[in-house]
Amino acid sequence: MAELRETILKTSLELFEQKGFHGVTVNQIVAASNTSKGGFYHHFQSKDELLFVIHDTFITYVLKEAKAANEIHRSPIKKIQSIIKAFVKVFDLYKPHISVFYQESNYLKPEYEEQIKRKRDAFKQMVFHVIEEGQETGDFRKELPMEITGMAILGMVNWIYKWYSRDGKYSIDEIADVYVDIILHAVLATNSVHEESLQSQMLERPFFTNEK
Amino acid sequence: MAELRETILKTSLELFEQKGFHGVTVNQIVAASNTSKGGFYHHFQSKDELLFVIHDTFITYVLKEAKAANEIHRSPIKKIQSIIKAFVKVFDLYKPHISVFYQESNYLKPEYEEQIKRKRDAFKQMVFHVIEEGQETGDFRKELPMEITGMAILGMVNWIYKWYSRDGKYSIDEIADVYVDIILHAVLATNSVHEESLQSQMLERPFFTNEK
DNA sequence: CAAAACAGACCAACCAGTCGGTCTCTAAAA
DNA sequence: TTTTAGAGACCGACTGGTTGGTCTGTTTTG
Numbered sequence: 001m002a003e004l005r006e007t008i009l010k011t012s013l014e015l016f017e018q019k020g021f022h023g024v025t026v027n028q029i030v031a032a033s034n035t036s037k038g039g040f041y042h043h044f045q046s047k048d049e050l051l052f053v054i055h056d057t058f059i060t061y062v063l064k065e066a067k068a069a070n071e072i073h074r075s076p077i078k079k080i081q082s083i084i085k086a087f088v089k090v091f092d093l094y095k096p097h098i099s100v101f102y103q104e105s106n107y108l109k110p111e112y113e114e115q116i117k118r119k120r121d122a123f124k125q126m127v128f129h130v131i132e133e134g135q136e137t138g139d140f141r142k143e144l145p146m147e148i149t150g151m152a153i154l155g156m157v158n159w160i161y162k163w164y165s166r167d168g169k170y171s172i173d174e175i176a177d178v179y180v181d182i183i184l185h186a187v188l189a190t191n192s193v194h195e196e197s198l199q200s201q202m203l204e205r206p207f208f209t210n211e212k
Numbered sequence: 213m214a215e216l217r218e219t220i221l222k223t224s225l226e227l228f229e230q231k232g233f234h235g236v237t238v239n240q241i242v243a244a245s246n247t248s249k250g251g252f253y254h255h256f257q258s259k260d261e262l263l264f265v266i267h268d269t270f271i272t273y274v275l276k277e278a279k280a281a282n283e284i285h286r287s288p289i290k291k292i293q294s295i296i297k298a299f300v301k302v303f304d305l306y307k308p309h310i311s312v313f314y315q316e317s318n319y320l321k322p323e324y325e326e327q328i329k330r331k332r333d334a335f336k337q338m339v340f341h342v343i344e345e346g347q348e349t350g351d352f353r354k355e356l357p358m359e360i361t362g363m364a365i366l367g368m369v370n371w372i373y374k375w376y377s378r379d380g381k382y383s384i385d386e387i388a389d390v391y392v393d394i395i396l397h398a399v400l401a402t403n404s405v406h407e408e409s410l411q412s413q414m415l416e417r418p419f420f421t422n423e424k
Numbered sequence: 425c426a427a428a429a430c431a432g433a434c435c436a437a438c439c440a441g442t443c444g445g446t447c448t449c450t451a452a453a454a
Numbered sequence: 455t456t457t458t459a460g461a462g463a464c465c466g467a468c469t470g471g472t473t474g475g476t477c478t479g480t481t482t483t484g
Contacts, residue, residue, distance in 0.1 A: 004463080004464085019318075020318050020319055022234040022319065023318075023319065025438085025439060025440080026439075026440060026441080027439075027440090035464075035465085036464065036465045036466055037440090037441080037442085037464095037465075037466065037467095038442095038443095038463085038464050038465045038466070039463075039464050039465070040464095041440095041441070041442080042462085042463060042464060042465095043463095046440080046441075047440065047441090103315065103318065106231075106232050106235075106315065107232055107234065107235065144390065144393075144394070145382065145386075145390060147381065147382070148382060148386075148387055148390045148391075149390065149394065151371065151372075151375050152368045152371075152390070152391060152394055153368075154371065155367055155368045155369070155370065155371020155372065155374070156364045156365075156367045156368035156371070157367070158367065158371055159363065159364075159366065159367020159368070159370055159371060160363075160367065162367070163363050169359065170357065170359070170360060174357075174360075175360055178356065178357060178360045178361065178364070179360075179364060181356075182356070182361065182364055182398040182399075183398070185397055185398045185399075186394040186395070186397045186398045187394075187397075216429080216430085237472080237473060237474080238473075238474060238475080239472095239473080239474090247430075247431085248430065248431045248432055249430095249431080249432065249433095249474090249475080249476085250429080250430050250431050250432070250476095250477095251429075251430050251431075252430095253474095253475070253476080254428085254429060254430065255429095258474080258475080259473095259474065259475090425484105426483100426484095427482105427483085427484090428481105428482085428483075428484095429480105429481080429482070429483085430479105430480085430481075430482085431478105431479085431480070431481090432477105432478100432479095432480105433476105433477090433478090433479105434475105434476080434477085434478100435474105435475090435476080435477100436473105436474100436475095436476100437472105437473090437474090437475105438471105438472085438473085438474100439469105439470105439471095439472085439473100440469105440470100440471100440472105441468105441469090441470100442467105442468085442469080442470105443466105443467095443468085443469105444465105444466105444467100444468105445464105445465080445466100446463105446464085446465075447462105447463085447464080447465095448461105448462090448463080448464100449460105449461090449462090449463100450459105450460090450461090450462105451458100451459090451460090451461105452457105452458085452459080452460100453456100453457080453458070453459090454455100454456080454457070454458085
């Protein structure tokens with residue numbers, strides 16, 4: 001039964017998030033999971049493999065979401081909208097994974113690192129591509145350098161792991177709406193001559209337009 | 213003489229950036245600095261103190277810059293412009309410090325952590341305050357939630373440490389210009405009725421408006 | 425010559441990973 | 455049905471290597 005494996009994953013995730021990968025020993029994980037060294041090493045080859053599994057589950061999910069969003073829509077505006085929304089929402093689902101991901105990713109063993117890097121780059125390229133597309137169709141401002149804009153967007157979203165909390169002032173959906181709004185305001189060409197008008201695209205009636 | 217101290221700081225910074233705090237032993241630092249254990253522990257109480265010093269030099273600098281930018285200008289638009297520019301440019305000066313800062317900050321001993329946290333919060337509050345100010349004067353869109361917008365800006369800039377390189381395609385000044393432009397496009401009210409007009413404020417003729 | 429700066433052998437603690445062994449459960453053999 | 459055989463799950467004492475830090479002594483500096 002893979003029950004213990006799940007327990008170990010869950011408890012170690014909590015511990016890593018609190019104290020960091022190096023701040024937690026295998027013995028602590030084992031104790032918190034009510035098992036033993038033997039139990040641990042029966043399910044994982046090493047402490048490093050555990051770190052890899054955590055990384056992989058999160059990045060795999062994100063990549064899948066982005067691919068889907070990319071295939072469903074045709075307009076770059078819609079595409080970036082859904083990618084950002086999905087991306088932001090992932091922080092609600094996988095907050096602990098992501099925290100560990102960004103804080104300990106450089107301690108991954110080379111073999112593991114390469115696998116993760118490939119998926120992460122794939123995601124980055126998707127964002128870049130959508131921006132490029134939007135600039136070609138004239139929806140997005142052509143004067144913005146694509147790489148810088150892309151990294152600005154990625155950074156802004158990625159940083160969420162540092163401050164988001166489920167008990168915070170704003171829900172993840174509200175945050176997603178604001179982010180989409182900020183990004184679209186930043187990149188949309190003012191004379192977007194496409195089928196959809198600026199305003200109708202920019203805000204799907206985000207929550208904060210209704211507030212007083 | 214405090215010469216060795218500087219050498220240790222510099223070499224350990226390089227090592228930490230490459231391999232991370234936990235990936236570098238005191239013996240390695242000592243060897244790379246052409247000194248001995250005795251030399252190291254003469255200048256630093258512990259490996260942790262070394263980590264603290266690195267954190268502190270960077271955050272102290274950033275905070276000083278932001279304070280200055282805040283005092284020099286009166287208009288929130290000008291303020292946010294200089295804060296962002298200064299903030300972005302810090303990544304050119306202190307890239308290694310910042311990398312270590314964000315990757316290892318949760319391994320700081322509590323006593324150290326508190327000191328750093330205070331300065332970091334001070335900086336965050338300054339950014340928040342400028343946004344608030346801009347919303348009050350009507351320069352910035354009032355419908356944007358201040359906290360989310362602030363964190364979006366901080367995240368977008370902070371993330372630079374993950375990808376910026378001096379040998380990269382764009383200079384730090386170019387990046388700073390694009391960031392200022394993106395942020396102002398996102399936050400400026402379209403009917404900014406202030407002394408300065410939208411366009412003249414937004415871009416101080418950034419490099420990319422001249423391209424082709 | 426006194427104090428600071430540095431050298432380097434040494435140590436105690438810790439920690440990831442191992443290894444021989446047990447327990448349980450299933451399924452084939454008797 | 456009972457017995458036997460075997461596989462996978464799990465246990466926990468042990469180890470070998472590493473690491474941060476100390477301590478005694480030596481050199482340099484003012």
